[in-house]
Amino acid sequence: MTFHTTPNHLESDLLEQLVSKPTGNERVEDKLNKLLTIMREHLGMNVAFISQFVDGKRVFRFIDSNNNSAAINVGDSDPLEETYCKKIVDRNLDSIILDTHENNITRNLTVTEKLSIGSYMGAPIRLSSGEVYGTFCCYKESADSTLNERDFAFLQAACEITSVLIEKNITSEKFRDVCSKRIQSVLNTEKHVIYYQPVFNLQTQGVVGYESLSRFFTDPYRTPDVWFDEASKLRLGVELEVSAIEKALKGLEYLNSSHYIAVNTSPETILSGHLEKVLANVDAKRVVLEITEHSPVQDYEALREALDPLRKKGALLAIDDAGAGYASFQHVLELQADIIKLDLSLTQNIHSQPRKFLLAKALCAFAKSINCRVIAEGVETKAELNSLKELAVDSVQGFLLGRPSPIEDVLNIS
Structure with missing residues (x-):
């Protein structure tokens, strides 16, 4: 995989290994969870998640937190228009927010207080068709003035890997569905x-x-x-x-x-x-x-x-x-x-x-x-x-x- 962004060599190697290193029977879900952990720990965040946009809602599909006590759970959802995710995809909100209480948009969003978001970073996950699957995001309970474009480049690289893995998972699920229907038919x-x-x-x-x-x-x-x-x-x-x-x-x-x-x-x-x-x-x-x-x-x-x-x-x-x-x-x-x-x-x-x-x-x-x-x-x-x-x-x-x-x-x- 060639990244279109420029994380440093150490970060690139880390992400490349996640995709190319032989992992036996490791499932796509396991790889995505591992990727979230890598991103959260590397960026010093409290929570990292992958969301999907479904029927006008932002649904949390994968979550990783540093204390396993995040205020969100897999499967939770919110109206799409009320989320950071949608606003970032529509470019109505910056991808890096150093202090959510100083930002004119995020300080007025209910989700800021609900999830105790102090600083935030997010990027869209786009499939090969160009369709937006959802977002790859991470946040911290406190403001963080150290987040920068290099960190965002690392996040974008993670988004590219996520897109590949999710697309592979979607293809596998469709194949399993076809096979399952074939078995059921006999x-x-x-x-x-x-x-x-x-x-x-x-x-x-x-x-x-x-x-x-x-x-x-x-x-x-x-x-x-x-x-x-x-x-x-x-x-x-x-x-x-x-x-x-x-x-x-x-x-x-x-x-x-x-x-x-x-x-x-x-x-x-x-x-x-x-x-x-x-x-x-x-x-x-x-x-x-x-x-x-x-x-x-x-x-x-x-x-x-x-x-x-x-x-x-x-x-x-x-x-x-x-x-x-x-x-x-x-x-x-x-x-x-x-x-x-x-x-x-x-x-x-x-x-x-x-x-x-x-x-x-x-x-x-x-x-x-x-x-x-x-x-x-x-x-x-x-x-x-x-x-x-x-x-x-x-x-x-x-x-x-x-x-x-x-x-x-x-x-x-x-």
Whole structure:
């Protein structure tokens, strides 16, 4: 960023770092609050704030004070025409006011006494379109004759950074709004359909259950993982998962009573408590909860407690996507899983890749030692199936045995 004003080099470097220094997942809001603190402390002010002009009012959006006891709060507002902010933007008031009680305009404004403003400095925040978003201002309870044009140049530089950050935030909010509406548009609608993939028991050579899989029929088409990942980022992940599980479990009434339905769920959804309500009027003995190996678990004890009432009702727990690392073993042991599902990345070409075969063999031995069943998914060839039989896995699923299908097709096959 190139500043159009001339703060000194030290000040410029300080502001440049705020914009360019890598800050990981730091939010725009955090950066703006940090910027306010920098400005207030550097200028020796009591309060610094960023305001927005909305519907004829000046609304405080961000505030920083030296004692956290400012007479204003985020969200407070005043009629725009009665504020310093509006008068500064309209150039009816100087940007630097050394003593508000000596100024012909500010000494007569109610806000001067209301906020105990002794000296003041403010500048407009203009977006790239030229629109005035609001102002960046700071004030002191006492008069200050030391404020000067160099200080104002520093404030203007801060305004430029603020404009960039706010514009970025506005763009992000618009994007989040679009994505949120997209997620909401498929919840509990025909656009979100459940398909069922059969799981075959190798000993009986018959179907023992079905894994439920979401399909989204939208234009443009997007794969299920994209939908769920986006929903999770927007904090709609639990809502979308619960919707999918509710849809999936409706299939129980159409299937053979000896068949189960496996549903995919995340630790977040389990911890939310929603599943207990979903399973309230369902035969939980016909439900398998699949937790992916890749789902992070922050607190195993809390997750076990949330799972306890579901498992007491008869629901089984499966660790999905096993085979990619240590988490497989940790999830299984910590959660006392009933089923381990070998990931398709492990089962594909298992017949021709000795390392995969040995890893699967180790997982199967591990499962047997703790009385867990093993299901291998992603089986696409007879050679793969034969290798899995050699490993004595309990059940298999994959395109070789049956593709995911809507419930109508499943019933026709059955």
